[in-house]
Amino acid sequence: MNRRGAILGLLGFALLPVSSFGQWAISSDDVQASQRSCRIVQLTLQARDSHRTSEDGPAPEDDFAAAGKACEQLQGAIASSNQQQIQSAAAALQPIFARLGMDPATPKEQLAALEKKAADLKGEDLFDELSHLAKRAFAAGEIDKSERYAQQLLKMASDYPQSWNYGNAIFHGNAILGRVALKRGNVKEADQYLLAAGATPGSPQLDSFGPNMTLAKELLEKDQTDVVLQFFKLCAKFWESDFGKLEQWNAEVRQGKIPSFGGNLSY
Secondary structure (H helix, E strand, O other), X not given: OOOOOOOOOOHHHHHOOOEEEOOEEEOHHHHHHHHHHHHHHHHHHHHHHHOOOHHHOOOOOOHHHHHHHHHHHHHHHHHHOXXXXXXXXXXXXXXXXXXXXXXXXXXXXXXXXXXXXXXXXXXHHHHHHHHHHHHHHHHOOOHHHHHHHHHHHHHHHOOOOOOOOHHHHHHHHHHHHHHHHHHOOOHHHHHHHHHHHHOOOOOHHHHHHOOOOHHHHHHHOOOOHHHHHHHHHHHHXXXXXXXXXXXXXXXXXXXXXXXXXXXXXXX
């Protein structure tokens, strides 16, 4: 993914009218959101390319690659100040961003796109998508559907204990079910799911970037201090490269504060 390129400019398009291209209505906010997502795409592609070797063969032609090409078209349109081309390029990016789960696609669009992609998946391919399906369903307000996906994820995890994604499944499946329980007003059940999430053996992602703290934050807002402190201890078993974050958060919680958690509300 090519590094942060020149997609930065053009705040002058704040007054662009809303236009419709097919099923996508493109506004100035959509264009600016597309610029932000394009930066992420470019960084992702560059990071991916930096780890490739000659033995890996050609780069995969996936949604990130398609987004990279479409982002270049948007960048060119912005550089030329051609409003029609800008909106057309942004419209072409919308369905790709929906599949990738990125702005400016709405949560419902993101869920629909991933469900379409996953419709014919089976086995480990489906297993690898279920955590994303559960998260997107929750974000789209499809709580019952989110619960079903999370339950299916945990059920399938027992079939793939050696998968690189196993620890992610244990964590995210339980974390989503905890958020579902909290949404339904069952705080104690959410407590149990938080601890079950923390009992994950870890994964390449969890070990490096750490766990998502959204459920922990929501439980702190319900004064569930003790269970969150227990959760931090569980996380310390797999998140060894936390750069002191767990210790800092632990101290803040004991002081009656709710940590900001930063990027760990997004991972």
